[in-house]
Amino acid sequence: MNIPRIRIVLVETSHPGNIGAAARAMKNMGLEELVLVAPEAFPHPQASARASGADDILAAARVVATLPEALVGCALAIGSSARPRHLAAESLEPRGCAALLTGAVARGETCALVFGRERTGLTNAELDHCTQLVHIPTNPAYSSLNVAAAVQVLAYEVRMSWLQRAASDVPAQPAGSDPFTAPATVDEFEQLIEHLQQVAIETGFLDPLKPKHLMRRLRRLFARTRLEAREVAILRGLLSATQGRKRAGRRDSDGD
Amino acid sequence: MNIPRIRIVLVETSHPGNIGAAARAMKNMGLEELVLVAPEAFPHPQASARASGADDILAAARVVATLPEALVGCALAIGSSARPRHLAAESLEPRGCAALLTGAVARGETCALVFGRERTGLTNAELDHCTQLVHIPTNPAYSSLNVAAAVQVLAYEVRMSWLQRAASDVPAQPAGSDPFTAPATVDEFEQLIEHLQQVAIETGFLDPLKPKHLMRRLRRLFARTRLEAREVAILRGLLSATQGRKRAGRRDSDGD
Numbered sequence: 449m450n451i452p453r454i455r456i457v458l459v460e461t462s463h464p465g466n467i468g469a470a471a472r473a474m475k476n477m478g479l480e481e482l483v484l485v486a487p488e489a490f491p492h493p494q495a496s497a498r499a500s501g502a503d504d505i506l507a508a509a510r511v512v513a514t515l516p517e518a519l520v521g522c523a524l525a526i527g528s529s530a531r532p533r534h535l536a537a538e539s540l541e542p543r544g545c546a547a548l549l550t551g552a553v554a555r556g557e558t559c560a561l562v563f564g565r566e567r568t569g570l571t572n573a574e575l576d577h578c579t580q581l582v583h584i585p586t587n588p589a590y591s592s593l594n595v596a597a598a599v600q601v602l603a604y605e606v607r608m609s610w611l612q613r614a615a616s617d618v619p620a621q622p623a624g625s626d627p628f629t630a631p632a633t634v635d636e637f638e639q640l641i642e643h644l645q646q647v648a649i650e651t652g653f654l655d656p657l658k659p660k661h662l663m664r665r666l667r668r669l670f671a672r673t674r675l676e677a678r679e680v681a682i683l684r685g686l687l688s689a690t691q692g693r694k695r696a697g698r699r700d701s702d703g704d
Numbered sequence: 705m706n707i708p709r710i711r712i713v714l715v716e717t718s719h720p721g722n723i724g725a726a727a728r729a730m731k732n733m734g735l736e737e738l739v740l741v742a743p744e745a746f747p748h749p750q751a752s753a754r755a756s757g758a759d760d761i762l763a764a765a766r767v768v769a770t771l772p773e774a775l776v777g778c779a780l781a782i783g784s785s786a787r788p789r790h791l792a793a794e795s796l797e798p799r800g801c802a803a804l805l806t807g808a809v810a811r812g813e814t815c816a817l818v819f820g821r822e823r824t825g826l827t828n829a830e831l832d833h834c835t836q837l838v839h840i841p842t843n844p845a846y847s848s849l850n851v852a853a854a855v856q857v858l859a860y861e862v863r864m865s866w867l868q869r870a871a872s873d874v875p876a877q878p879a880g881s882d883p884f885t886a887p888a889t890v891d892e893f894e895q896l897i898e899h900l901q902q903v904a905i906e907t908g909f910l911d912p913l914k915p916k917h918l919m920r921r922l923r924r925l926f927a928r929t930r931l932e933a934r935e936v937a938i939l940r941g942l943l944s945a946t947q948g949r950k951r952a953g954r955r956d957s958d959g960d
Contacts, residue, residue, distance in 0.1 A: 450843065473853055478843040501846065543864075584860070585867055587706065587734040590757065597729055597856045604840070604857045608799075611841055 450478045451610050453553045455560040456599060457518045457525075459485040459574060462566050468498030468506065469596030470563075475502035477603035478610070482509040483518040483560075498596075515562070515574050519634040523557035524549065527570050527578035528598050530591055538580050538672050545582040546605035550613050557631060561602055563595050576664065579634065579671045632680040640680050641667055643687045650691065706734045707866050709809045711816040712855060713774045713781075715741040715830060718822050724754030724762065725852030726819075731758035733859035734866070738765040739774040739816075754852075771818070771830050775890040779813035780805065783826050783834030784854050786847055794836050794928050801838040802861035806869050813887060817858055819851050832920065835890065835927045888931040896936050897923055899943045906947065 456474055461467050467490055471482060482505050484490055490511065499506050512518050519525045526545055540548065549559050562578055564570035575581065584601055586593055593601075632640070645663055648654035654662050675683075712730055717723050723746055727738060738761050740746055746767065755762050768774050775781045782801055796804065805815050818834055820826035831837065840857055842849055849857075888896070901919055904910035910918050931939075 469850065469853075472850060475846045476842045476849050476853070500850070501848065542860075585863060586732045587863075589706075590731045592757065593732050594725065594728060594756070597725075597732070597853070600853045600856050601860045604798075604860075607841060607843075 450480055451550070451553065451606060452480070453556075453558045454479055454549055454606060455481045455483055455518070455522065455558065456603070457483045457485060457515070457560050457562045458487065458595065458599075459515060459518075459562065459570060460487065460565045461490075461595065462488045464489045464492030464495040465498045466566065466594065466596045467492075467509075468495035468500070468502075469594075470599040471495070471499045471502040471505040471509070473596055473600035473603050475505050477600075477607040479603050479606065480505065480508075482506070484509055484511045485515050485518050486513055487511065515577050516635065516638060518562075519560055519577060521558050522560045522634045523631040524552050524559040524580065525562055525578045525634045526560070526580045526582050527562040527575050528564070528602065529575065529581045529583055530569055530586075530593070531583070538668070540580055540582045542582060542584055542602055542605045543609070545580070545602065546609035548580070549606055550609040552631075553610075554613065560634075561599075561606075563598055566595055576667055577634070577638070579637065579674070630677050632675040632677045636677055636680045637670065637675065640670065640675070640684055640687075643684050647687050647690055706736055707806075707809065707862060708736070709812075709814045710735055710805055710862060711737045711739055711774070711778065711814065712859070713739045713741060713771070713816050713818045714743065714851065714855075715771060715774075715818065715826060716743065716821045717746075717851060718744045720745045720748030720751040721754045722822065722850065722852045723748075723765075724751035724756070724758075725850075726855040727751070727755045727758040727761040727765070729852055729856035729859050731761050733856075733863040735859050735862065736761065736764075738762070740765055740767045741771050741774050742769055743767065771833050772891065772894060774818075775816055775833060777814050778816045778890045779887040780808050780815040780836065781818055781834045781890045782816070782836045782838050783818040783831050784820070784858065785831065785837045785839055786825055786842075786849070787839070794924070796836055796838045798838060798840055798858055798861045799865070801836070801858065802865035804836070805862055806865040808887075809866075810869065816890075817855075817862075819854055822851055832923055833890070833894070835893065835930070886933050888933045888936040892933060892936045893926065893931065896926065896931070896939055899940050903943050903946055 456470065456479060458467060458470060461484065467484065467487060474482060491506065495506055496503060526540065552559050562570065564574065582602065584593060584598060641663065644666055645654065648662065649656055712726065712735060714723060714726060717740065723740065723743060730738060747762065751762055752759060782796065782805070808815050818826065820830065838858065840849060840854060897919065900922055901910065904918065905912055
């Protein structure tokens, strides 16, 4: 009854008790994989106490230094945000988020749900690494959801979606054996964005001293389309080609 | 944006931290009224610490000695149960539970969501006081949901249902000025059940030494139908009449 391939990523959690409570919420809802990005204190007795029987999740948790490391191999990385909108990515409600995740999992993809710090959430730079955002509707007068409570709500919606999918007996659509028909992973997506930025700077289209929102808008555009690996390869091929042409053009005119 | 008339009732909570976390979850989702049945330690610094800004909910919380006191005036009392079935009451999923609650609230009714002890939940006697049960689907291999996490999930579903109702602009149907067209309150329901039992015992239909499941089955039957106050009055009138006839009959035959 466990739900595979949905990774819970907690970024720089301050209170180990919250890590334990998140692990318990995960296990209750049948999620298994916990990744901690630079936690303040882990392992910690408070984490074990609040996990209350979900110690196996804590024992198997991976600790990494940065968010991109936590997201390697993921086709989707959905960031939990207290703000309903952010320029870089499409924003989902919990139910839509869960449907997206279980659909991806049924196709054999690996996904991540990303949760930020207790007080300040995820930074804009971290949100930029997410392919979508999810916003849990809260009382506008008191919107600071505890991080483990946010994990609980989204894991619950994932379980509900998973059970519905099982009940309606939707046949899983495994990704084809051709790796190019698979959706791009987050790291492939990042390489594309970096490549785009490189080209934008090289061409003078982007002034690195006055970047404005250009890269964020590009991220938004490409994140929304859910690129296939093949499409990333095509785009990057094109970018490389423009770089080659530009260099070639310079060589032609400057003679170097 | 607050949601009125939905009471959260916590029965004999052991850990004050859970009371605080429940208050925070309530406030996040726009619920206001907390009633504590015989809490082990309250007020308590751990409750305030975990409430994290929801101190107003804690300050306004009522402490009572028994579950029936907590439920006075409620048209619905939905008990959270780890077991999906219980003989006495109809069992709901969280989404159906939320729709039932917000529908009742829109008609001006007061409702309660009831949560049991950390280790043992609600007793059968307490479940009997509930008009419906709600079961949060969990991993069967690890189903012990933290009490504040259960409050969080159900309060979240209530908020989602409330927002949907607001978005679809369903006009509220206030209860008529005639108190008899209103649904029966939990205490009126209890009086009916007690009256039924009295009659069942008096008539020899129920052996108090071997009660089996009779009263529970009766509860289930009447709870499922969601009685109006008027209907309770009619039923109790009928019960009184049978008692009067019986006494009258005895008087006739025994001459006392």
